[in-house]
Amino acid sequence: MAKAAPRPSASAQPAASLNRNQACWLLATAIFTLGPHTPYLPAWVTALCLALLGWRALRLWRGQLPPHRLLVMLIAISACAGIRIGFGQFFGKDPGVSLLAILLCLKLLETKAARDIRVAVLLAFFLQLSIFFEDQSLPVAALALCATLLALASLLALVDTDASTKARLRTSALLAAQGMPFMLALFVLFPRVQGPLWGLPADAFSARSGLTDSMQPGSISRLGLSEEIAFRADFDGPPPQPHQRYWRGPVLSEFDGTTWRPASAVTTTEPSYRPSGRRIDYRLTLEPHNRTWLLALDFPAAGLQGIRYSTDFLALTIAPVRQRTRFDLAAYPETWVGVVEAPGVLSAARQLPKGSNPRTYDLAQRLAAAAGNDPRAVLERVQNHLREAGLTYTLEPPLLGQQAIDEFLFDSRRGFCEHFSSAFVFLMRAAGIPARVVTGYQGGEINPIDGSLVVRQSDAHAWAEVWFDGRGWERVDPTALAAPGRLDSGLSAGLPATEARALAMPDWLRSLRHRWEAANNAWNQWILGYNPERQRDLLARLGLQKPDWGTLATAMGIAAGVLMGLLLLWAQRQHQAHGPLQKGWASFCHKLARRGLARHRWEGPADYGRRLALARPAEAEELRGICAEYARLRYGSGASAEKIRDLQQRITKLKLK
Amino acid sequence: MSASALRRRLDRWLFRVGPVEVAPIRLKQRRIFVLPTGSGIAFALALLVMLLASINYNLSLGYALTFLLGGAGIASMVHAFRNLLGLSIVPGRSEPVFCGESAVFRLALQNTRSERRPALLLRAQDGATCFEIPAEDTIVISIPCSTEQRGVLPIGRTVLETHWPLGLIRAWSVFVPDLECLVFPTPEAFPPALPGAAAGQRQGLRSGGSGDDDFAGLRQYRESDSPRHVAWKVLARGGPLLTKEFTGLQGGDVLLNWRDLPLHLDEEARISRLTAWVIAAERAGVAFALTLPGTALPAGRGAAHRHACLRALALHGNRGALHG
Numbered sequence: 001m002a003k004a005a006p007r008p009s010a011s012a013q014p015a016a017s018l019n020r021n022q023a024c025w026l027l028a029t030a031i032f033t034l035g036p037h038t039p040y041l042p043a044w045v046t047a048l049c050l051a052l053l054g055w056r057a058l059r060l061w062r063g064q065l066p067p068h069r070l071l072v073m074l075i076a077i078s079a080c081a082g083i084r085i086g087f088g089q090f091f092g093k094d095p096g097v098s099l100l101a102i103l104l105c106l107k108l109l110e111t112k113a114a115r116d117i118r119v120a121v122l123l124a125f126f127l128q129l130s131i132f133f134e135d136q137s138l139p140v141a142a143l144a145l146c147a148t149l150l151a152l153a154s155l156l157a158l159v160d161t162d163a164s165t166k167a168r169l170r171t172s173a174l175l176a177a178q179g180m181p182f183m184l185a186l187f188v189l190f191p192r193v194q195g196p197l198w199g200l201p202a203d204a205f206s207a208r209s210g211l212t213d214s215m216q217p218g219s220i221s222r223l224g225l226s227e228e229i230a231f232r233a234d235f236d237g238p239p240p241q242p243h244q245r246y247w248r249g250p251v252l253s254e255f256d257g258t259t260w261r262p263a264s265a266v267t268t269t270e271p272s273y274r275p276s277g278r279r280i281d282y283r284l285t286l287e288p289h290n291r292t293w294l295l296a297l298d299f300p301a302a303g304l305q306g307i308r309y310s311t312d313f314l315a316l317t318i319a320p321v322r323q324r325t326r327f328d329l330a331a332y333p334e335t336w337v338g339v340v341e342a343p344g345v346l347s348a349a350r351q352l353p354k355g356s357n358p359r360t361y362d363l364a365q366r367l368a369a370a371a372g373n374d375p376r377a378v379l380e381r382v383q384n385h386l387r388e389a390g391l392t393y394t395l396e397p398p399l400l401g402q403q404a405i406d407e408f409l410f411d412s413r414r415g416f417c418e419h420f421s422s423a424f425v426f427l428m429r430a431a432g433i434p435a436r437v438v439t440g441y442q443g444g445e446i447n448p449i450d451g452s453l454v455v456r457q458s459d460a461h462a463w464a465e466v467w468f469d470g471r472g473w474e475r476v477d478p479t480a481l482a483a484p485g486r487l488d489s490g491l492s493a494g495l496p497a498t499e500a501r502a503l504a505m506p507d508w509l510r511s512l513r514h515r516w517e518a519a520n521n522a523w524n525q526w527i528l529g530y531n532p533e534r535q536r537d538l539l540a541r542l543g544l545q546k547p548d549w550g551t552l553a554t555a556m557g558i559a560a561g562v563l564m565g566l567l568l569l570w571a572q573r574q575h576q577a578h579g580p581l582q583k584g585w586a587s588f589c590h591k592l593a594r595r596g597l598a599r600h601r602w603e604g605p606a607d608y609g610r611r612l613a614l615a616r617p618a619e620a621e622e623l624r625g626i627c628a629e630y631a632r633l634r635y636g637s638g639a640s641a642e643k644i645r646d647l648q649q650r651i652t653k654l655k656l657k
Numbered sequence: 658m659s660a661s662a663l664r665r666r667l668d669r670w671l672f673r674v675g676p677v678e679v680a681p682i683r684l685k686q687r688r689i690f691v692l693p694t695g696s697g698i699a700f701a702l703a704l705l706v707m708l709l710a711s712i713n714y715n716l717s718l719g720y721a722l723t724f725l726l727g728g729a730g731i732a733s734m735v736h737a738f739r740n741l742l743g744l745s746i747v748p749g750r751s752e753p754v755f756c757g758e759s760a761v762f763r764l765a766l767q768n769t770r771s772e773r774r775p776a777l778l779l780r781a782q783d784g785a786t787c788f789e790i791p792a793e794d795t796i797v798i799s800i801p802c803s804t805e806q807r808g809v810l811p812i813g814r815t816v817l818e819t820h821w822p823l824g825l826i827r828a829w830s831v832f833v834p835d836l837e838c839l840v841f842p843t844p845e846a847f848p849p850a851l852p853g854a855a856a857g858q859r860q861g862l863r864s865g866g867s868g869d870d871d872f873a874g875l876r877q878y879r880e881s882d883s884p885r886h887v888a889w890k891v892l893a894r895g896g897p898l899l900t901k902e903f904t905g906l907q908g909g910d911v912l913l914n915w916r917d918l919p920l921h922l923d924e925e926a927r928i929s930r931l932t933a934w935v936i937a938a939e940r941a942g943v944a945f946a947l948t949l950p951g952t953a954l955p956a957g958r959g960a961a962h963r964h965a966c967l968r969a970l971a972l973h974g975n976r977g978a979l980h981g
Contacts, residue, residue, distance in 0.1 A: 093714075118696045118824070122703045125726060129707050132718045141718055148722065152729060155823040160775040162789060171822055175736070179728025186724040193712060323715055528717045560731075567732060571739035572686070601681065 019161065023060050023111065025154040025168075026120055027053065030108055032147035033124045034101055040134045042086055045098045048079060052105035059109075066110045076106055097130045117158050124151045136528050138520060149176055178567060185559035188539075191552045192532045210289040211439055211460055213250045215260040217397065217404050220439070221416035224395045226457035229287055230441060231295055232521060233453040236281040240297070242443055244333050246463065246475065247295045247455065249440035251312035253348045255429075257356040258404060260422060260437050263348050267316055271309040273472075275301050277334025284327045285524065292316045294327065295440060295455075298475070299337055301330035311345070313337050313473075324524055338472035341434075346467060349434035357405040357426060364430030375468055378431045379476070386424060386481045391415065393483035395495060417479040417486075421462040424478035434467040438475075442486075448511075449518035580641075584648040585630050592623075595656055605631040619656065626650055672831040674814060681767075682746040682832045684817070689741050689830045691734050697825035700730060730825055737828035740774050740819045744790075748812075748836035749797055753967070755932075759784070759801035760838035762812045767795040776821040781812045807842040807928070807971045841932060841967045842925075848933035851911050851941070875899040881959030883942055910956040911938050911945040913966075924974070932970050939963040949973055 030053060038046050052075075059066070066072075079102045080090075087095040100123060107120040128144045128151075152172035156163065163171070210230060212219060231247075233239075252260035280297065294300075294307065296315040305328070308316045315329070338345075352361075367385060371377035392414045400407045405426050408419045415423075421437050428435035442461035444453045463477040479486055483495070505513070539547055544555065589599045597615055599608050609627025613620035629647050668674035672690065693701065704723055711719030749763030762781060768774050768790040775789045784802040804810060811833075818829035875888055878898040888899040913934050918927050931947065938945040939958065946956035947966045952973070954966055 114824075115696075118699070122699065125703060125707065125722075129710060129716070129719050129722055132716045132722070133714060136716070136718045141721075144718070144722065148725065152823065155825075159821050159824045160789075163775060171736075175729040175732045175822065176725065178732035178735075179725050179730075182728030182731060183721060183724040186727070187721055190720065190724070194715070527721070530717055531715070564731065564735075567735040568738075571735050571742060 020060060020063070021161070022117060022154065022157045023056075023108075025150065025157045026108055026111065026117060027057060027060065029121070029124050029147060029150040029154050030104055032143060032150055033127045034104070036131045036135065036140050036143050037097065037101060037127065040094075040131075041098055041101060044082065044086070045101060049101050049105045052102075052109060056105075056108050066112055069110065072106055072110050076102070079106075093130075093133055097127070097133070100127050100130065114158055117154060121151045121154055138523050145176075149173060152176065181563050182560065185563065186556060187530070188535070189552050189556045189559065191549050192530070192535045194532055210291075210457060211249045211293075211441075213262055213291075215252055215418050215422070215437060215439055215462060216258055217400055217408075217415075217418060217422075220418045220460050220462055221395055221397060223457040223460040224416065228457045229517070230289070230455050230457050230459070231287055232285045233297075233444070233455070234283045234285075234451070235453070239446060239453055240280055240333060244297075245443050245453075246298050246438075246461075247441040247444075248298050248314055248438060249293055249295055250438075251314060251465075252437040252439060253312075253345075253351075255352065255356075255422075255426070257353045257402070262312075263345070265310040265312045265314070267308040267310045269308060271300065271302050271313070272311055273299065273313070273335055273337040273339075275299065275332035275335050277332050280331045280333065282329055282331070284329050285521075285529070286321050286325050286327065288322050288324060290320050290322060292318070292320055294321075294329075296327075296329055297331035297333065299332055299335045301332055304329060311342075324529060326525070326529060336472050338467060339470065341467060341472065346434045349436050349467060350429050350432060352426065352429050357403045359403075359406040359410055360423065360426055361430045363409070364427045367427070368431035373432070375433050375466075378433060379428070379466060382424065382427045382431070383476070383478075383481055385427075386420070386478055389413065391420070391482045393417075393420075393479060393486065393495060417462045420478040420482065421464050424476065425464050428464070428466055436465050438463050438465055442477075447514045447518050447521070449514050450521055452518075452521055454517060580648060581630070581633055581644045584644070584651050585634075588626060588630075588651045588654070591651075591654065591656065605634070616656070619654075622650075622654065626654070668814060668831060674831050674833060677811070677833050677835045679835060682834060684741050684744045684746070684830050686742065688832070689738055689828055691738055691826055691828045693825060694820060694827045697730070697827075700726075700825050704730075730823070733823045734826045734828075736822045737819055737826045740777070740821050741817060741828050741830055743770060744768060744774070744817070746817070746832065746834060748834040751812075751836060751838040753839040753841055753964070753971075754804060755841045756804050756807050756843040758804065760804050760810055760840060762800045762802065762836055762838060763797050764800070764815075764834060764836065765795055765797045766790055766817075769793060774819075776819055778818050778820075779815065780818070781815040802838075804838075804840045807840050809837050809972070810840050811837040839968060839971055841971045842928045844933035844936055845926070845929040846933075848930050848937065851934055851937055851943070852913065852917060875901060879959075881957065881961050883939070883959055885942055911943050912948070912956075913938070913945055914948040915950055916948070928970050928973055932967065935963060935966045935970070 034049055034053075041049075080099070083095050083098050083102075084090055087098070089095060090099075104120060104123040104127060107116060107123060111117055111120060124147065128147050131140060131144060149169070149172050152175055153168045156168050156171055160168075210223070239245075250262050251265070253263035254261045279301065282297065284294070284296065286295065294315040294317055299313055300307070300309065300315040302309075304315070306318065307327070307329075308318065310316055317325075363385070364382070367381045368378050371381045389409065390413055391409075393416070394414045395416060397408075397415045397419060398412045400412065404419075405423045408415045409423055425435045425437050439460070439462045441455050441459045442463070443459050444455035446453050461479070463475060463479070465473040466476055467473050536546070539545075544551060547555070585605075592598070592612060595616075597612060603611070605627045609624040612623040612627065616623060626647065629643075629650070633643055633647060672688075704727055707719065707723045707726075710716070711723055745767040747765040747767065749765050751760060751762045754760050762784070764779065766777075766779075771792045773789060773792050777788055777790065779786050779788070779798050779800055781800050782802040784800040786798050786800050788796065788798055790796050800812075800815075802810070802812075813833060814831060815834055816829055816831050818827055820827055875891070876899065878887065878900045882900045886901045888896075888901050891897070891899050911934075913931055915927060915931065918930060922930065931949075935945065935947065939960075939962075942958065944956045944958045945962075945966075947954045947969060949969060950973075952969050954962070954969060
């Protein structure tokens with residue numbers, strides 16, 4: 001891989017091997033570039049990179065020569081083999097990034113010629129880009145920017161071996177600062193296309209945390225501690241009350257004794273209900289979850305752009321959400337849904353596996369009989385039973401066996417929302433009333449900084465719907481029976497005090513988090529979420545209606561031309577020695593130049609003075625005196641600010657007739 | 658059209674390289690050129706790949722990084738241009754050399770800006786020198802060039818270039834400074850002994866090296882006297898600057914004549930031998946005269962005489978007459 005520079009005498013760099021200083025810059029670049037990658041690389045790749053960098057640092061410290069090429073080759077080949085085995089393939093995003101990381105470390109090990117450094121710096125640029133596959137947050141962007149500055153400084157160290165560290169950093173920062181306006185112009189104007197341009201590798205979107213399309217004991221409490229943001233909502237009017245914030249996810253009707261699964265639902269372009277009541281307009285910014293459900297507020301309005309409606313009142317996107325996406329949505333929380341429901345859906349909502357949870361089944365039978373089989377009365381009795389059974393809401397429910405609902409209701413009496421909802425739906429079904437589990441998110445927290453509602457994974461929730469003849473599906477939240485605080489104030493309010501303390505956050509930390517998340521939200525909306533639609537909106541606001549590629553190219557050309565012109569103006573500006581002495585002398589020369597006595601470039605002050613004296617005998621004394629004084633102050637010793645000021649005054653007072 | 662003719666035409670038309678320029682040469686905007694280097698092209702290709710990746714994976718920050726690097730690359734072009742802008746080049750001196758030795762051209766470069774100008778490279782003919790100029794300073798750069806024939810060697814097409822700051826862009830300027838080096842002929846390696854002195858004065862002949870005859874006395878020092886004959890001891894005792902005279906050389910002038918050389922020698926061989934003899938005679942301290950076809954230098958001695966003789970030999974046949 002290493003080759004000597006082709007024309008050592010003709011290139012501006014000395015052909016000698018890499019010096020210590022250049023190697024240090026490169027090492028720093030590699031550390032900053034690879035640092036953010038460590039959580040995403042396989043452990044062995046991270047370890048190998050660390051070992052190689054450490055080895056490089058050690059060699060640098062001891063001033064040793066690069067290791068033998070065969071050894072480097074051997075490491076490279078075994079690393080490639082490791083990647084092939086570890087990932088099962090060579091092509092694709094993840095193996096590619098691992099390969100790049102190892103290549104960079106190996107390249108660092110064998111940097112001998114200028115060319116090696118340039119290759120290493122290009123590899124570093126690729127790696128700085130590829131971290132954005134995993135994480136595009138503010139801190140990672142800041143780290144990548146640092147790494148970019150260091151990489152530029154490495155290139156500087158290659159060309160200009162004598163500059164100080166400070167000068168190098170200053171020059172690279174200046175280059176980046178001058179590149180910034182170009183970046184802004186191109187970022188705004190470069191035509192955005194909705195990727196991908198070609199088929200993405202299969203591993204482009206790995207699994208994300210979040211709701212799944214089935215529920216079993218533990219599947220939601222698993223999310224309870226995750227502070228990751230699921231989505232944000234910005235309301236046009238006042239946000240709905242906490243107990244109205246039910247964000248609908250998968251509706252689960254099929255139960256096999258342990259796991260709840262969705263029944264097959266039909267999707268249509270129009271909802272199966274007629275929206276009525278109050279309308280709430282809002283924008284939802286959904287974090288990628290690689291699913292099609294939208295987690296809209298109950299119940300989505302008709303006629304929303306690019307959205308399909310399922311018969312269980314879920315709003316769905318056409319393709320899985322694989323990047324942070326904004327949706328303009330509206331909800332009618334007071335709508336009655338499913339007043340006329342298909343018999344198949346109702347019979348599925350009464351289904352129970354035979355012999356499952358017999359104790360609960362018996363309890364339901366007894367409650368139904370006591371209520372005289374009136375659905376409303378049965379609901380009341382079931383709710384009363386759950387409220388009074390001494391059930392505890394907890395994030396750490398005990399492990400349950402095959403008859404999970406029986407064990408929860410009669411033995412352990414400790415559970416999270418999935419236990420409550422599944423027990424409630426089981427009881428209702430056992431009493432012959434159609435009921436089903438609905439999963440999704442409940443609640444959310446208003447960020448006081450930017451007013452948006454932030455919903456986290458820990459807000460994941462499961463509730464129930466019961467069908468009544470003439471009313472349709474009605475929401476019942478069984479968890480609220482045992483933990484009423486859960487609805488209004490979030491998870492920690494619903495938990496027992498000992499568990500809540502672990503989740504509680506001091507106020508200052510909470511406010512800090514609010515600020516941080518508001519900044520992140522702005523970053524997400526304006527930088528990361530800058531997509532074809534946003535570009536169209538922004539350009540329309542700038543007066544470019546429906547620009548085509550040609551218009552955008554022209555605009556880019558004009559912007560680049562203007563910026564280039566500004567840079568050239570900057571370059572033309574000469575920083576001459578602008579001391580007061582020089583200024584005074586320049587004004588003196590200028591004064592005489594207007595009288596046709598310009599100083600020649602090669603003329604020293606003494607010669608100039610003599611020529612002036614000959615040309616203007618009337619002022620000979622003064623002219624020669626000024627020239628002599630200037631020469632004394634400029635080249636002699638004993639120049640003081642006072643003397644310079646005197647000379648300046650003499651020059652100012654000089655009147656040429 | 659040959660490559661060199663093409664180069665000349667390109668120089669005239671594109672780089673406006675004309676005749677020798679009168680000092681000082683000031684690098685203005687119009688005579689500085691910029692083009693990407695090989696690594697600049699590699700950088701641009703890498704950016705293209707990064708842009709494609711950003712489009713394909715919808716990486717907003719990928720776009721940002723790519724455009725930032727692109728902008729920095731463009732800024733580096735202006736930096737490279739600015740690194741040369743406003744420099745003044747004043748031709749210095751170059752000492753005569755013998756053919757085969759390196760001719761050293763000296764150019765003074767003046768930086769009036771209050772910033773240093775790093776990573777500059779000055780190239781002329783086959784010589785190149787890397788240097789930097791501190792802020793508000795003037796430095797003298799020597800470019801060693803190999804010499805292949807006697808005569809006047811003009812510095813010719815000279816290139817000042819820089820790859821600063823990132824090595825992605827090469828900025829350069831071409832000019833022809835008013836500077837030339839006199840190249841003396843190569844002396845013959847093992848010349849025969851100096852020819853005899855003028856007729857009837859044969860006792861003055863010495864075969865070079867040790868030819869100091871009987872000491873005759875001291876006379877007033879003249880500027881053309883060889884330092885070898887200065888009476889240093891007298892000077893050291895605080896006396897005046899005097900020159901020692903030797904009787905043996907009185908009237909024993911050596912005549913170095915083109916026509917006296919063996920007939921089988923060609924022109925360059927003759928020049929080469931005469932050159933060797935001039936050096937030997939000067940070293941021996943004998944007065945010598947040189948006669949070439951069309952030129953005759955009367956007998957004399959000292960550095961100036963030696964220089965005049967060597968110059969006549971170098972330029973014999975109007976080799977590389979001034980300004981080509």
